[in-house]
Amino acid sequence: MRTARKGSVEMPAFVRQLVKETEKRVSSFFKGGRGGAAEGEHPAEGEREEVIPSPYLDRPVLDKLTEEGCTRWGLTYALGSMQGWRANMEDFHNCVPQLGGDLSDWSFFAVFDGHAGNTVAQYCSQHLLGNLLTTGGMGPEDDPEKVKDSIIEGFLQTDKHLQTVARREGWERGGTTVVATLISPFYIYFANCGDSRAMLCRSGQVCFSTSDHKPYSPLEKERIESAGGSVCLQRINGSLAVSRALGDFSYKGAENRMPSEQMVSPEPEVCVVERSPADEFLVLACDGVWDTITNDDLCAFIHNRLQVCTDLRDVCSQVIDLCLYKGSLDNISIIVLCFPGAPQLSAEALHQEAELEDLLESKVAEIYEEFCARGEEPDLLSVLTVLASSVIPGLPPGGGIQSKRNCIISAYYQQREIHKPTVPNGLGGS
Structure with a gap:
């Protein structure tokens, strides 16, 4: 693990002012999700209106956390993570290149993008994998349907356990998106809950990517409204910008409805892709990456960088810098997994x-x-x-x-x- 420093970057004054004005206007309408008066209410007469701190810094924090590793069967990986313009770092990750026991040829990687604090993201990064493994659906037989059911059950169990802790510790407002992959000898399993994203590149092209869960997506919007919520300004009740997440229990209180039927669903979308010798690399990243670059452009960029970089951590670092310079104002986290068929130095x-x-x-x-x-x-x-x-x-x-x-x-x-x-x-x- 290493930390690197880069030179300082200053936010242009007009961008800084635009961000502050936008925050001020939005918060004046939707204070319920930001710690002020409840939505639709106004401060009582004589009561001072709460000043909401900006979620952005005047200068970005450019220190990078990097990590790398490999497996005995030829997969190499690297992580890069940076706080950026955000006032707090709310991203976490989990990299387990080799699981134990009968799953010694399996790998697990995940990125957790927290919101309204980092506590839920940290908790899930420490407990999700354990809950997946205790479902008992993963084993040497590598049955895709069983594994998919186990992944979904593991997410639901994590959210259930988290709710008990959240009530005790006062975490009701916090939540996290999750994008994860389980790699077996024969399959790649993708699990996405929220707007982080996974992408698989094969033969130099995007072979697969997960779908973002946004409140304005037709099926997500239908569930939100059926649970008593609304979609305003592309957010749930004008506040939350994702429609699936772990945590966020203030959006999960609809009576007589299953967890997956709540305004915010903890159920991941799970997809299975059969492995191929043509597989090159796989990317897991938070929306701080995807807000600024398309799947095709990131696939092309990493494919090119693998031919000129001797250190996979440097590839992650270059992606982070690219997203920062293209205007990302969010935390930025990315994991790049390279298969034996990945491009080599040229x-x-x-x-x-x-x-x-x-x-x-x-x-x-x-x-x-x-x-x-x-x-x-x-x-x-x-x-x-x-x-x-x-x-x-x-x-x-x-x-x-x-x-x-x-x-x-x-x-x-x-x-x-x-x-x-x-x-x-x-x-x-x-």
């Missing part, structure tokens, strides 16, 4: 990468010189703006100019150092 790709970075450095130097010739000292944003409007061959597929921003920043500060005014002899002070 001498040709490494050569093309070196040529691209040389080209970017020379273009930054040209832009800097052009500004200086006009008597101006360019700021970084000006350089990035000119580059974004330029035709630059060889950019990473799916990543574009944003994926090389760290290289551009380095080249920019190198030019600043080169063009730093020199102090004449005798005028530099003692």
